[in-house]
Amino acid sequence: MPDPDEHENPGGDSTADRGDADSRAAEQPPPRPAGRGRVRILALLVLAAAAALTAVAVASRADTPAPNAPNAAAAADTAAEADQVVAPAAVTDAQLAALPQETTFADLPTAPKDPAPGQQPDGLVLHPRTAVPLYSKPGAAAIAALPPTQLGSDTWVPVIGEQPGWALVLLPGRPNGSTAWLYRDDPRVDEARTPYVLRVDRAAYRLELVKDGATVRTWTVGVGKPVSPTPAGRAFVLASIRDTKPTFSPIVLPLSVHSDTYTTYGGGPGTVGVHGWPTDGVYGKSSSDGCIRVPPDALNILSSDVPLGTPVLIR
Template sequence: MRSRGVRSCSVGLRRRAAIAALGGLALAACGVQPQPADLPAGQAAVRPAAPPDRVDPALPEATTFGSLPAAPVDAEPQAETSGVVLRVKQELSVHGAPGGAAFARLPATQLNNPTWVPVIAERGGWARILLPSRPNGSTGWVRLGGPERTERARTPYVVDVDVDARRLELRENGRAIGVWTVGVGAARSPTPRGRTFIMAAIAETVTRFSPVILPLGTHSETFSTYGGGPGTVALHGWPDPSVFGKGSSDGCVRVPDDALRTLTSLPLGTLVLLR
């Protein structure tokens, strides 16, 4: 992987960047707050008390800044999910399998936003989730436990980006409610493929190309960094509309203003398909 400076697709994510978090907006704006999810058949509504995980502080953090080479790889990178998303309320151990060895720890916040991640499988009191770390397609299992640990909800939305067609479709309960022509990565710096999610919503104060940036739980496969950050790919606006319909970014997806306003209202954890 080449480490090169940012030119046209700078997310500029730094641990101490002066950014204004918009996590509350992403969960509640326009009446699209995730709805409480139905529990799987046979799962009790009130789980029995269980001893808390002993999270090993030596384990790497599962954030956009981290790398988790031991993480299981997503076996269905283009599949939709049931829409269930998980709010992580306290730091959790991330395991390779239910009850298996832990390989990471998942914090309760991502980029100053609450941690919401898509659930791609469930087994008993465990959920397999998409993770925001390198390598792309990283997954892991977390123990759900009681309400002090996690909260399950459901979002009806899917963001579907056809990279080759340079087209973004927003679906609600399987029905298209918005379609836009977008800009994608250049041939030398393609937009990564696979399923990921809206990890955070941040107000951009470092640059002025987009008022809000929606970092995703995936990274550039070309660049190891964007402007000193971890190379996080994002959905964001762009002041020059001539980029829409073209492949000219460093990997991010550039969207028109009306698309950005709509996407900013989606719940955190909403599934994003890059295909």
């Protein structure tokens, strides 16, 4: 984050061209967060493959008797039950509309916490074409609704866990590290994959761009000051905002995490973002109010190549 008089507002609504997310076809892959004057969607779409049911083989040692027929049948029944999809709790349109909207402005303390905040997701990302319910666990009551757009960009959330028919996803609101279960078999939900991961090492002031498991670019960046540190954990690229009257950065990439110091900032909810800076004296230092300040070439690459929903690992 910049100093307050720089008017950074990744979570607010001033001076920002919110993009043209609503005009995109639902079948498009997760968008790349900017480019040539407006937000572009360039990520590769991978058609969702139906999960294949695998036969359960009961292995036994040569000196161990094979199970009798009733026990073998019971084992097969147990395996079949484990692969059964838990049906989602019914949610009417009226109930869905009344649920809290899970956006960067949300605060959902009842949401499950990220079970492995240091683990790298595999790149699967989901997009709701219309608002869909979020659940604390498969089969439980809905706790929130995930809208199709965030800050003018299509909503793409990374998958961090799976059960048959369900996906555990990171959420864009407070508290940091919030998650929820999304019914993956919902026909309103699109799937895609991002080959990228962003890794931020705060102590080393380093940002790595990783593609298909290999580091392709590294930059020295600025991070939060000791009094307003950049929060650690798993996050993701939430949106892309092009500032029509930039004072510090032509493009801001809001992340899914928020400042632990500021509950509000510049009219927004304290959303942490990735953005540029007018001078290069801020890089290699704890210089921001929580945001990640990157050099111009980093901002150009991240805003043109990296799809929305791409995981960001901050340590």
